[in-house]
Amino acid sequence: EIVMTQSPGTLSVSPGERVTLSCRASQRLSSNLAWYQQKPSQAPRLLIYGASTRATGIPARFSGSGSGTEFTLTISSLQSEDFAVYYCYQYNDWPPGFGQGTKLEIK
Amino acid sequence: EVQVVESGGGLIQPGGSLRLSCAVSGFTVSSNSLSWVRQAPGKGLEWVSVIYAGGHTYNADSVEGRFTFSRDTSKNTVYLQMNSLRAEDTAMYYCARDYYGALNYWGQGTLVTVSA
Numbered sequence: 001e002i003v004m005t006q007s008p009g010t011l012s013v014s015p016g017e018r019v020t021l022s023c024r025a026s027q028r029l030s031s032n033l034a035w036y037q038q039k040p041s042q043a044p045r046l047l048i049y050g051a052s053t054r055a056t057g058i059p060a061r062f063s064g065s066g067s068g069t070e071f072t073l074t075i076s077s078l079q080s081e082d083f084a085v086y087y088c089y090q091y092n093d094w095p096p097g098f099g100q101g102t103k104l105e106i107k
Numbered sequence: 108e109v110q111v112v113e114s115g116g117g118l119i120q121p122g123g124s125l126r127l128s129c130a131v132s133g134f135t136v137s138s139n140s141l142s143w144v145r146q147a148p149g150k151g152l153e154w155v156s157v158i159y160a161g162g163h164t165y166n167a168d169s170v171e172g173r174f175t176f177s178r179d180t181s182k183n184t185v186y187l188q189m190n191s192l193r194a195e196d197t198a199m200y201y202c203a204r205d206y207y208g209a210l211n212y213w214g215q216g217t218l219v220t221v222s223a
Contacts, residue, residue, distance in 0.1 A: 034209040036152075043201055043216055044144075044152065049209035056211075087152055091208035095167055096142075098152040 002027050002090055006099035012107040013078055021073045021102045023088035028068050032092035035064055035073045038101075039084045047086075048073065078104070109133035109212045113202050116217030119192055127187040127217055129202030137180040140205035143187050145198035146216075153198075157205065158185060170196075192221045 003026040013019050023033070031051040036044040046055040048064035051071060061076040075082055083106055088099040115127040129141065136158075143155040156166045156176045164176040175188040185202065197220050203210035 032208055036210075038152075043213040044210075045213075046206075046209060046211045049206065049211070055209075089152075089154075089209070095165075096154050096157075096208070098154065101151045 001095060002029070002093050002097060004088055004090055004097055004099035006086075006088055006102045008102060009100070010103045010105060012105050014107045015078050015080055017078050019075050019078055019104065021075075021086050021104075023066075023071045023073070023099050025069045025071070025090055027093065029071075029090055029092040031067065032090060033064075033066070033071050034089045034091065035062075036087045036089060036098075037082075037084045038087065044087065080106075109204070111202055111204065111212050111214035113200065113214040113217040116200065116219045118220045118222065120223055121193060121221055123192050123221075124188070124190045125192065125219060127189065127200055127202075127219070128184055129186070129214060130182070130184045131202075131204070132183065134204065135180070136178045136183050136185055141178075141185050142203050142205055142210055143176065144201045144203060144210065144213075145196075145219075146201070147195075147198045150198075155200070156187065159205075189219070192219075194221050197221045 005024045033051045035048040038044040052064045085101045110132045140159045142157045158164045158176045173191045178185040199216040201216045202214045204212040
């Protein structure tokens, strides 16, 4: 089973800043990695799939990159609505699974 | 417009059974794969089960032998039959459409609480 590890657990940032979230897989993946955003009391929202493809309706300030075992989600200029928990998800190997999440909070 | 609507959650005693429903519109369950993902209170996301378009189903080890994923194509609805429920099954259960492996449309979830 592939273990997904996200870092950091919590990140305090100011609006307008650029932020990079990391996700590491315990085994090599292809590009079968997705990123999700979840706000309190809401369902997760798909941001990125295929490691770097933005889902429909996702603003261009969100970008994904990486390959092998190291992946990143970058938000170029944080907006107030971006403060949330972010999860990576691998669907390359069985069983699929999520990282433990990174919480973005307002500094 | 795509919609995913879960129902059937509630309070159930340990060892009991519950069936969750996930009614979809805007796509057909017969041509799409769907997954259940759960989230324990204050915790992260856990993938639970999948039904592929061809009808095959697979479960996470944590629910294997207790949970069964099925579908009714005439109602465009999928179901998660949960038996032998445990306290650790307490969670919000989400149904989501599979998009080449990623999960792109999610319902708002249905809460299952297993407690005496």
